[in-house]
Amino acid sequence: MESGFLTFILVSSFAVDSSHGWDDVVVAQRGMPVTLDCTDTSVRGDIAINWMVKLLNEKEWKLALSATENDQFSGGASKASMRLIDPNFQDSGIFSLYFEPDLEDSGFYLCLIKQKERKLKERTVLLAILTGIVSPTVPVPQHSTLRLIASVNPDSAIAKVTWSAPGGFSLKSEKTRNTGTVAKLPQVQTNDSGDYVCRVHPWSNSSSTLFAFNVTVTIDADKVASFTDIRHESTISTAAQAQTSFPLTCPNVQGDYVLVYWRPPDTRHSNTRLVYQYDRWRASTLLTEQSKRLQLAGPPYNPDAGSFSFLLTPVLKDGGLYTCQVFLNDNAFSQSTQLSVMKVKTKRDALKQELVCLYSERSQVKSVEWKHHNKSRRLRMSSSGPGSITTTLPLPITADIAGNYTCTLQLKNGQIVRATEAVILPPTGSPTVTPDSMLPSLSALLLLVPLFAAAVGVLLWRQKHISDQGIEQSLSVHVGEEENIYENPENVRQDLKPRGEDDVYKELER
Secondary structure (H helix, E strand, O other), X not given: OOXXXXXXXXXXXXXXXXXXXXXXXXXXXXXXXXXXXXXXXXXXXOOEEEEEEEEOOOOOOEEEEEEOOOOOOOEOOOOOOOEEOOOOHHHHOEOOEEEXXXXXXXXXXXXXXXXXXXXXXXXXXXXXXXXXXXXXXOOEEEOOOEEEXXXXXXXXXXXXXXXXXXXXXXXXXXXXXXXXXXXXXXXXXXXXXXXXXXEEEOOOOOOOOOEEEEEEEOEEEEEEOOOOOEXXXXXXXXXXXXXXXXXXXXXXXXXXXXXXXXXXXXXXXXXXXXXXXXXXXXXXXEEOHHHHHEEEOOOOXXXXXXXXXXXEOOOHHHOEEEXXXXXXXXXXXXXXXXXXXXXXXXXXXXXXXXXXXXXXXXXXXXXXXXXXXXXXXXXXXXXXXXXXXXXXXXXXXXXXXXXXXXXXXXXXXXXXXXXXXXXXXXXXXXXXXXXXXXXXXXXXXXXXXXXXXXXXXXXXXXXXXXXXHHHHHHHHOOOOOOOOOOOOHHHHHHHHOOOOOOOHHHHHHO
């Protein structure tokens, strides 16, 4: 877009170290009046003043203006606008030079005061011409990148140039080799309108500012910049394992800010959303839920200098299409990456162990399969739905089943990604208990329950019968004669023994 030139007027100058080769520096804008100071009130009488000029990249001094005490010019002024600020210089001691410079008038100006051919004073002033540009031209469309550019010729005249925004806060600025000192505000909004201030700092230990000037910027509320001319790089098709750091490539251009868009896996384009934004001039970052696993990459990249790349540590759902857009001024560059994410997991129950291979962004996947490290062993595979391949292992794990199982995912472009799951034998001395091995013991136990219950019932009945007999006998004997049923346990045992062939007690003795 076209750029607008600003009008800058310097209202003061400053003294600098004479070791630079000059006594004063004056900065002016092309076509605007400027005064080069030269004053000495101690001289009077027969005085001659010569202003000499040595433009930049020139070696010889030339006469710019000459005058005597009688106001008779011995040499014509080199520019039509050039004159002494005070015609009565011989009385006032003010010999300052006034004129309206052009860009090519940068250089050294020498004030030489003589009296009867004796040099009384000389003073060298470096005139620097300042150029300012606002781009795009005012009023600036919304979402444009506002550029504030200030250059001084020669740049050796000043230490630095700084910019500040409305409200007084400093803007990040950079000095370039060819352009000057640049400050930028990407994606401007209407609230960015206002007065921006440029300050030129002298070569001195002082913190004072050489001069400051305002630049009024307005943002067009009715016009929005469009970025239809975007340079697209070829889409990268790739895959990565879940929870593994993955480089997400951006266009190879030094930009002002970067945007990352994401379309979730296996969905339509309408679902695309902004997931990351970084503005290096404002040092501001827009983060989203997706941004937690997305971060700006370090060396050899430098986001603060506009060199962008990202590191993504994806989960399964982070597959999909990523578009990294880098903006430089009002130009856009785009790089897309179509990413499939693969994840393996294990499911186990009492009868089997399942190895599941999950993957996203299926449209670019050619094949997915499980393989055992023993290539001669063939695996049976099944799928519970799109993006899932399962192989099932029977329990218990035996030596021929144990080993490394690898899920291999191959994209249509030929890229292959693998993930391995180790299946190990159970520890020795710890037999695996399965439901099948428990069934015989459980069945026998269930058969014994009714038999045991019947035996207990008969035993209790016999004990009651014997107890009744004992009571009757105890009532019929003389005092001192006692009979205990526990004196002869064998008799009790004989009484309790079964008499039939299929009695339950015989079964218990077996």
